[in-house]
Amino acid sequence: MEWCKIIVVDDEYLLRQGIMHMLDWEKYGFTIVGEATNATQTLELIEKVRPHIILCDIVMPNIDGIELSKIIKKRYPDIEIVILSGYDNFDYVKTAFKYGVADYILKPTLTADQLLDILIPLQKKIGQPVCDVKKEDDAGKQLLKMLEDKIIDEQLISNCFNESEYTIIGYQQCTNDSIDVSLVNDKINETFRDYKYMYIGKSQNIHIYIINHKSEQRLAINDKWNQLTINLENIIITVFLMKIDTINSSSNLLKAYQEIKNLSQYHFYGYENGHISVTLETYKCKDRLQFDTKEFMHIATSDPVSALEYLETYLNKLTFQNGLMGNEIKAIVQNVIYNLFNIIFINEDKYEEVNTKKILFFNNISNAITLKEIIEYFNEIKDYIESLINIGTTSRMMQQILDYINNNYKEQINLQEIAKEFHISYSYLSAYFNNHYKESFNDYLNGVRIQKAKEFLVEPSVQISYVSELVGYSSPNYFTKVFKKLTGYTPTTYRRMYMK
Template identity: 35%
Template sequence: MKSFYKVLIVDDESILRNGLKHLCNWEDEGFKLIGEAANGKEALEMIKDKEPNIVITDLIMPEIDGIELAKIIKKEYPRIKVLVLSNISEFDYVKESFKYGIHDYLLKTEASPESMLPILKNMVKEIDSDDLNENKYNEEKALEDLTLDLILEKEIDEESVEKLFKYFTLENYCLLISEIYKEDDDNIGLEIIKEKIRDSIKETLVEYIKITTFIKNKIIIVINHNNHAQLKMLKDIEMVTKDIFENYEISPFILIEGNDIKRNIHYSYEEALIIKNKSIYFDKALIRKSDIKERSIKIKFDYDLFNSLIGKLDFNGCIHIIKKYLDIIKENTYMEEYDLKKFCQNLIYNALSSLENYDSELINISKKKIVLFKKIDIARSFNELVNIVIDTFKYIDDLSQNSLNSKNNSYIIKIVKDYVDKNYKDEISVATISKDLSINYNYLSYCFKNETSENLSSYISKVRVEKAKIYLEDFKIPIANISEMVGFSEHNYFSKIFKKYTSLTPTEYRRMVKINDKKR
């Protein structure tokens, strides 16, 4: 049965529609008229129902005109070819319509078999070419899917296996994997990058049997080759991976060489993933198995020292121990990329979390944790990762130093001492003072010690002891009551602290006061 290319006529003038219907014997020319419409709105309903290959349309029509119709066809039915018929007075309008997807135009006064049929047959060639490319694309996509199934050890039927190995006919293979880094959820942008990478591989490695495919944002390339072509192929691989690495935000390519694709490609893939976990230590486009040197040295990070330095606001000290530890990690490459990035994120998180109640500027940067963590997630090299961490700590240090310099520390000490003087009877501590005065705990401790050369907790105890001395001079007040009056919940603890600062117990102190009174 002969197949025809389906044609739809669209014009608001019935005379012109009838003229086109009888222009020639359409079926003898390989075409079949599937209908006619009086405007773009009717045309779209028929296009949806009958799926024409070619639309012949007038420009000026009610409801939806020819240009709007061409726009919609280009967007929703890109495989349909559009031929515009126009009057000579509408030529500027015709030129405008070309950017909206029309494929050709013809003046209505020249609408004859001799002028129209060559245009339609050129459109047919484009349709056939599109179909050929579509079929080729479908075949390539099928091979990609089969290759992925083989790599991931999925079940493949015998017919598909046979099809795949009619394509992969040579003994040896190279497997390359990389990963596209994404800063957001722009899937359209990701697909564009994938196609550009696919085109680069196709154009540069044109002489090799190859498949380029993707698992989400992971790039997978399989190249089938003979031994005699290996050296040249490796040079070509180095060239194309370097070019892609320099032009796109991707991780280094991991190269695994092997033979017997059917049996071994899955193991090569697993091996490549293991190596990829260490790729961040190598600032180059292509990494081979021989680049990875296994070392067993593992040293724990000193979190106690790190947190102590943060408590003292000594961020330069933090930078020093971070650099030292990261140097050891790089030298031994024992930490995988995921763990390394999580470690760096934890350092920043700990620093910011301990300071976020301290200063408005530090609160602002604390809110940027997500941005910083994303930068770490997409860092491509070890040095880039280190720079993010160190720069963040330097920035925090600058902010904290500016804040320290801008605050009147003497004033802070004064309000703290006033607070203790008013509240010594209550259960107060460094933590409660920090909360009530909205001063960061670490900063409060550091500032008080720095300004007074004593700990705030010691100062609180001294104030309570001094107040207790006053009460002890009033012999009517029982000593047991005095301990509660100055903020001590346990009498024994009160006696212990009192003796620490006076070398006397409360009872001994009161006895001494009585003796002195008698002497007067």
């Protein structure tokens, strides 16, 4: 089948990833052939992959989605464009329809069903074949359809198989390296040629075989499995195989099919030898171990190093039985590291270096195949972030902030302005004052101002109302109130005491 080709255009990395993993695209006759972050990349990508449909964000740097749509429709009138909008303002996006845009979608409320409701009609319009498994008459594909629908058709099963037990074998390409899939298929066919077996197709990028055999042939099937893994040893790095055996009923066949689709999860959680053999009773999953993002951010605002250790502890607790899906864990790690970089202070001379590190880290996490790889990449970025803090970056930053306060205490400065001036999180800066100085920023600023006021008050020629203005208070009465609170005396009494 020739797939309907789609490219995703958005300058937000996480949104692109969300769309790309929102659907089992091939199940519906689509395939994602590329992604881009701006107009230039999009036009270059179009020349290379010739997509049928483009999902394009309306707000992008330099050339926005509307202008890009105009360019695309002029050069490639047959390409269908769907605009992605961040907010519901039809007046804002209707301009795009003048240039031939097919439809628009609201990003905040986007669901898989909404996306399909728009894409499938476009798929038919451009003449690409729609993936309609109802029309498939091949026995294997009928079985796949049956298992996908979770409806057991005993007649179909009896037409395909006549022995009492089943073994399911699935394999998946685990890297972007190209492999000869036909080689794997040939090895499976060669290994099990003495048994009734059937290739039923591919689901979620997993190729699935069903082997039908007698119960007394279990050991022989296991021997054949071991032979298969040895024969595929040379390409086992790029392919992960899974076998589920001791399936002795139609209902268990359905359960085994659902389990084989967890193949990538088994591999993700540490089965690094390239294959695994299980039964339906091998693993009992526990409640999923959720990550407390709110608690992480609470820790991060006061102690980024402890926050990193909090995430590290979470990752090390994950197992197949209680873990989230691989893509969910990737999103957690990427999001918390992104937020952590926004919290800690980074000197201007390190911006380029830090951005390079961040991009490399996000790419590594996106391409990671196993949890072990994610932990290794996390440990690298953890060491790097700790080095930024431990070499005194934060201490130097705080000294710069204190110097800024000492030089500008007479101005109407506040914590929000300082946080913006030094490119640091407001919440982190606020927590830093509370934790390191045991007082709020306002208390610290008042302390600086009153100390300066004492220096001015020893000069009898300077009026007290003017002293108030010199140290940043617009109201002399408020100045007097703060001065008495911190010193125990009014400014007038303090001056008299000093003059004596």
